[in-house]
Amino acid sequence: MNESPDTDQSPIVVHDLVAEYRNSGRVGVHALRGVSFTVGRGEILGVLGESGSGKTTLARILAGELVRKGPGGFDVRISGGEALVNGIALRTLSKTKLNRLTFHTAYLPQDANDRLDRTSTVSELIAEPIFARDKRFDPDAAQSRALSVLDAVELPLSVLDRYPYELSDGQRQRVAIARSLVLGPNVLVADEPTAGIDVTVRDTVVRVIGKLREDPSFAALIVTHDLAVLRQLGATIAVLHDGVIVGYGDIDTVFAEPNHSYVARLGRALGWK
């Protein structure tokens, strides 16, 4: 359906990234102010930080979600530096490049379980990204992909004909995850995938990522404050504060030797050690 990602390089490279919003009459809100990091093949980066520190903005940019219209909409742009996902430079993103980016990048936005279209069945929701790209895709092949991701997120076949409002929050989140995986991505960008959702989803997320990791070109950026999940995944962490990275490295090193007062506060708030 699409060409393979360039697997020789780090899947995510962010260099001196500056991002600003230009909607809602709040022109020039600088959400990221010179952020740099790399997520290599097989690596997972956990992003932490207080509300408004730029976590969602970073996730949106890496997922190619720069504009969303309507209530709660946004319009964010890269105004300095660069970000590359699978070698695709995001600062000037043509339609073709965006199409290639989103094919290989699973994006689970913050409100994923609430954003599922209420008028579609689970089966339709999961297969929709396939048909959005190729209307004539073989329905049997699409169904078999849908079944395989349904299995990966540990949902029973009986949910296929249900509508989102007939499911629990946790089940809806599983559907959102399945949908994000149906194209077979090698990069996962997830924004608070386990926050406010029943705890069993947490274990599923860890298992799903473990499976995705079997692909040698896999990399993930996960916004979460769940240190237990990050530990299980062996993640490196980046702590954002006011659009700047103020802590970076393995969990224990970052919190044991905080370079910034916010990192020390966060470590205490999260009950580190």
Ligand SMILES: Nc1ncnc2c1ncn2[C@@H]1O[C@H](COP(=O)(O)OP(=O)(O)OP(=O)(O)O)[C@@H](O)[C@H]1O
């Ligand atoms: N649609 C928008 N329009 C204008 N400014 C925005 C918009 N969305 C976010 N911002 C601003 O960008 C900055 C970073 O916000 P962002 O949502 O990335 O932070 P966050 O760390 O994800 O916060 P939270 O944990 O609350 O989701 C904040 O100053 C915020 O007010």
